[in-house]
Amino acid sequence: MSRNASNNILDRPLGFRATPAGRSSDVSSVSLSAFAYVYSELVQYHQGRAASISELERRLESAGYGVGLKVLECVAYRGKEMKRETRLMSILHFVSSSVWKSLFGKSADSLERSIDNQDEFMIVDYEPITSTFVSVPQDLGQLSADAYVSGIIAGVLDGAGFSARVTAHNVQVEEGENSRPPTNATPGMPRRTEKAVFLVKFSPEVLERDATLER
Amino acid sequence: MGFLHLFIVNKSGGLILHRSLGPRAPSIGTNDWLRIGSTFHSLHAIAAEASPVRLPKNKNPSGADDGIQQIEGSGVTLKCLQTRTGIKFVLTAEPGTTDIDTALREIYVLYADCALKDPFYELEMPIRCELFTSAVDNLIERLEQSKMSAVR
Numbered sequence: 001m002s003r004n005a006s007n008n009i010l011d012r013p014l015g016f017r018a019t020p021a022g023r024s025s026d027v028s029s030v031s032l033s034a035f036a037y038v039y040s041e042l043v044q045y046h047q048g049r050a051a052s053i054s055e056l057e058r059r060l061e062s063a064g065y066g067v068g069l070k071v072l073e074c075v076a077y078r079g080k081e082m083k084r085e086t087r088l089m090s091i092l093h094f095v096s097s098s099v100w101k102s103l104f105g106k107s108a109d110s111l112e113r114s115i116d117n118q119d120e121f122m123i124v125d126y127e128p129i130t131s132t133f134v135s136v137p138q139d140l141g142q143l144s145a146d147a148y149v150s151g152i153i154a155g156v157l158d159g160a161g162f163s164a165r166v167t168a169h170n171v172q173v174e175e176g177e178n179s180r181p182p183t184n185a186t187p188g189m190p191r192r193t194e195k196a197v198f199l200v201k202f203s204p205e206v207l208e209r210d211a212t213l214e215r
Numbered sequence: 216m217g218f219l220h221l222f223i224v225n226k227s228g229g230l231i232l233h234r235s236l237g238p239r240a241p242s243i244g245t246n247d248w249l250r251i252g253s254t255f256h257s258l259h260a261i262a263a264e265a266s267p268v269r270l271p272k273n274k275n276p277s278g279a280d281d282g283i284q285q286i287e288g289s290g291v292t293l294k295c296l297q298t299r300t301g302i303k304f305v306l307t308a309e310p311g312t313t314d315i316d317t318a319l320r321e322i323y324v325l326y327a328d329c330a331l332k333d334p335f336y337e338l339e340m341p342i343r344c345e346l347f348t349s350a351v352d353n354l355i356e357r358l359e360q361s362k363m364s365a366v367r
Contacts, residue, residue: 033332036332037332039334040332040333040334041334042334043334043335044334047334047335132332133328133329133332133333133346134332134333134334134335134346135329135333135335135343135344135345135346135347136335137335137343140335145334189325189328189329189346189350190346190349190350190353
C-alpha cells in the first residue's frame, strides 16, 4: 500500500478549481465547487433542525468532530516519522500545518497564543474554504460558517488526548493585514473582509500534564 | 457611456434582484422594479410567440427559451441573458457601451458561485447575499476602468 498516493480522490486536499479552458491546473486536489455544494446542503440540513444560532454551530461542530478523529489517524500514519505528538505546542503545530495541508492543501495562516489566557490559542485562516461562498444573513448575526472546521480541530485534539473546546469566530481583517494575494478565489470574487479565528481552549488537566512534562 | 441597471428575474417572473450600477441611472422605486421585472418576463414570452420564425421547441442555439435578447432606444440599450433554467439577467446601459455581453456572462458566473453555493440562499427568492452584490460592483468597476484605459 502506498503511503503517499495522491491519485486516490479520498487522499487529495480540497480546493481544486477548473481553469477557463476546463482543464485542471492542479489535479492533486478535489473540486472546491463540489465541496461547496455538499457543505451548503449540510448547513441547510442542520439549519432546519436547529432552534438557535448556537445550536446550529454546535451541530456543525459535531459533524466535523468525527472527521477530525479520522484525519488524525490518517495524517499521523502517513507522516514521515509515524509518531504521535505528546506536547501541547507540537500538537498545535501539527494541526495548523500537517492537518491543514492534508485537508485544504495549505498551512493555516498563523498560530497565536492568547495574551490574556494561558490556556487559549488561536489558529487563523484568512480564506477558510467552508465560507468561500457564504454570506451570513443579518438575522443570523454572529454565526460562523466555519464551525465545521472548528469541530475537525476539536476532533483531532481530542483524539490525540488534548481535550479542548474549539470555537470559530469571524473577525474583520484590518487594512493591509493580509498582503498575500487571494489564492483560490474565483476570478472576480471580492477579497475576503473577514478571517476565521479558531479559538482553542484546553482543559486544565491538559495544561497540568504539559507543565509536568516541561520539567 | 456606462452601465445603468441590473435586474434579475426568476423563471416565474418574480424580480429577485435589482441594482443601480452608476450615478446616471434613473432612480426607480422597488415597487416599480417589481412591475418592470414581471412585465419584461411577459414581453419576453410574447416576443417568442410573435416571431414569424419558430425555433425548434422554441429553444435558441444556447438551449434557452427564445425571446427578447436586446432592446435599443436612443437613450438606452437593454440586453438580456436567459439561462437554460429560465433565469433572466438583464442589463441596461447607455448606447455605445461595450462589454454588456461579457458583463452578463460574468454576472451569471457570480450568481452560480455566490448565490447558489450559499447555504442561506433559497432558490427563486430575492438575493440578499452581500458577497454577490459586492462581486457585481467589483465587476462593473473593473469593466468601466478597463474601458477608461482603452480610451486613453
